[in-house]
Amino acid sequence: xxxxxxxxxxxxxxxxxxxxxxxxxxxxxxxxxxxxxxxxxxxxxxxxxxxxxxxxxxxxxxxxxxxxxxxxxxxxxxxxxxxxxxxxxxxxxxxxxxxxxxxxxxxxxxxxxxxxxxxxxxxxxxxxxxxxxxxxxxxxxxxxxxxxxxxxxxxxxxxxxxxxxxxxxxxxxxxxxxxxxxxxxxxxxxxxxxxxxxxxxxxxxxxxxxx
Amino acid sequence: xxxxxxxxxxxxxxxxxxxxxxxxxxxxxxxxxxxxxxxxxxxxxxxxxxxxxxxxxxxxxxxxxxxxxxxxxxxxxxxxxxxxxxxxxxxxxxxxxxxxxxxxxxxxxxxxxxxxxxxxxxxxxxxxxxxxxxxxxxxxxxxxxxxxxxxxxxxxxxxxxxxxxxxxxxxxxxxxxxxxxxxxxxxxxxxxxxxxxxxxxxxxxxxxxxxxxxxxxxxxxxxxxxxxxxxxxxxxxxxxxxxxxxxxxxxxxxxxxxxxxxxxxxxxxxxxxxxxxxxxxxxxxxxxxxxxxxxxxxx
Numbered sequence: 430x431x432x433x434x435x436x437x438x439x440x441x442x443x444x445x446x447x448x449x450x451x452x453x454x455x456x457x458x459x460x461x462x463x464x465x466x467x468x469x470x471x472x473x474x475x476x477x478x479x480x481x482x483x484x485x486x487x488x489x490x491x492x493x494x495x496x497x498x499x500x501x502x503x504x505x506x507x508x509x510x511x512x513x514x515x516x517x518x519x520x521x522x523x524x525x526x527x528x529x530x531x532x533x534x535x536x537x538x539x540x541x542x543x544x545x546x547x548x549x550x551x552x553x554x555x556x557x558x559x560x561x562x563x564x565x566x567x568x569x570x571x572x573x574x575x576x577x578x579x580x581x582x583x584x585x586x587x588x589x590x591x592x593x594x595x596x597x598x599x600x601x602x603x604x605x606x607x608x609x610x611x612x613x614x615x616x617x618x619x620x621x622x623x624x625x626x627x628x629x630x631x632x633x634x635x636x637x638x639x640x
Numbered sequence: 641x642x643x644x645x646x647x648x649x650x651x652x653x654x655x656x657x658x659x660x661x662x663x664x665x666x667x668x669x670x671x672x673x674x675x676x677x678x679x680x681x682x683x684x685x686x687x688x689x690x691x692x693x694x695x696x697x698x699x700x701x702x703x704x705x706x707x708x709x710x711x712x713x714x715x716x717x718x719x720x721x722x723x724x725x726x727x728x729x730x731x732x733x734x735x736x737x738x739x740x741x742x743x744x745x746x747x748x749x750x751x752x753x754x755x756x757x758x759x760x761x762x763x764x765x766x767x768x769x770x771x772x773x774x775x776x777x778x779x780x781x782x783x784x785x786x787x788x789x790x791x792x793x794x795x796x797x798x799x800x801x802x803x804x805x806x807x808x809x810x811x812x813x814x815x816x817x818x819x820x821x822x823x824x825x826x827x828x829x830x831x832x833x834x835x836x837x838x839x840x841x842x843x844x845x846x847x848x849x850x851x852x853x854x855x856x857x858x859x860x861x862x863x864x865x866x867x868x869x870x871x872x873x874x875x876x877x878x879x880x881x882x883x884x885x886x887x888x889x890x891x892x893x894x895x896x897x898x899x900x901x902x903x904x905x906x907x908x909x910x911x912x913x914x915x916x917x918x919x920x921x922x923x924x925x926x927x928x929x930x931x932x933x934x935x936x937x938x939x
Contacts, residue, residue: 479906498905512673
């Protein structure tokens with residue numbers, strides 16, 4: 430992925446995103462579809478989706494650089510998920526619209542995130558494999574949408590195969606992230622001449638002023 | 641971010657012999673999820689206790705170690721001295737805390753104790769112990785335990801286990817990232833060329849030491865065989881630069897600075913994608929000669 434030098438007045442904020450859901454719901458395909466424009470076939474790999482970054486413009490002055498962690502969906506790796514979501518800023522919980530059981534599993538992940546993930550984490554529920562809806566739909570969109578609304582989640586039905594709603598999903602998450610504090614710090618850093626591309630994200634201020 | 645300190649460690653103490661293994665499993669999980677508390681230089685008063693449990697190395701008095709030190713320079717003393725003076729040269733905090741003479745003493749004592757040859761790379765393997773432990777004797781006990789129990793095949797004169805580790809690294813990389821594997825191969829690069837130091841030293845040859853110590857917490861918790869995947873994880877972190885570079889060996893001469901947390905997270909994802917038979921050979925390669933025969937037969 431070629432990393433363009435951002436114009437000097439654009440501030441880029443790093444955020445961590447974790448994908449959760451059953452195996453075979455298409456988590457990896459979603460990520461590869463989202464980032465694919467930055468990859469040619471030469472760079473794809475079996476674990477290509479394990480750890481990727483992608484920068485998304487939010488507006489003309491702001492970009493979000495998402496550090497995207499795919500997780501192992503198999504049951505025996507379930508206890509390892511905290512390692513990935515513990516510091517995450519946002520999460521996508523994926524189910525397969527052709528498998529009702531995968532939505533139940535997704536709901537259980539959402540409960541775990543609400544209990545144990547950082548407070549204020551932005552969560553999106555994604556019903557993948559929309560391209561199979563005509564012949565194999567097992568989860569009604571309205572049902573999942575109602576659940577998402579009640580739990581205050583973003584909600585999209587997506588198709589990694591056709592790319593439907595994939596960019597919309599990631600963009601909606603990026604726009605919902607609460608970036609004001611980090612933006613103010615980053616703009617302050619820019620004004621002080623700090624090279625942001627080298628700096629680590631600043632820790633949350635604890636009452637100290639940054640003048 | 642919660643971290644493991646002595647207070648949390650004490651709460652884990654087994655109430656009875658029966659639940660000892662459950663407590664150790666709990667400690668291993670904690671080590672993976674939480675960092676062992678330490679300052680920014682990697683100093684930690686807790687780490688020696690964590691390592692003592694994970695390496696199964698209870699305290700021993702210093703009499704044995706002192707006896708070996710009193711024997712003075714071993715037959716390998718000159719070779720040891722040559723390596724000691726160039727150990728972890730970029731780690732200034734290491735050098736302010738660990739003297740060359742203590743590293744020499746420990747390595748010579750090991751040669752005396754085991755009647756073994758000194759193998760280059762043992763100097764790097766000994767260094768994190770001297771840095772992290774409360775005494776030279778404790779460092780010696782842990783070092784001996786690591787070499788005898790965890791990776792005896794690494795420190796044979798021919799470093800057979802390390803070469804097998806390199807072969808397994810290539811096999812794992814071929815499965816996990818075929819594009820990167822074939823690209824490096826097209827440049828004549830196999831793990832024997834770029835990864836032997838990282839394999840032999842359990843990634844401690846790559847700075848910073850403070851991050852290597854956290855990787856060692858993870859390796860002692862789940863097995864030093866995972867270092868092979870940790871090396872792949874390190875490569876994966878700068879995968880795009882490797883694939884874009886016409887001479888990737890110039891990048892592989894020195895791996896990027898360690899980021900232990902990301903390396904651990906990627907390593908766990910890699911485990912989940914390996915075929916079980918390959919993982920089984922990986923798990924045994926550092927200590928099991930029978931696995932070595934099977935590995936040697938892999939094409």
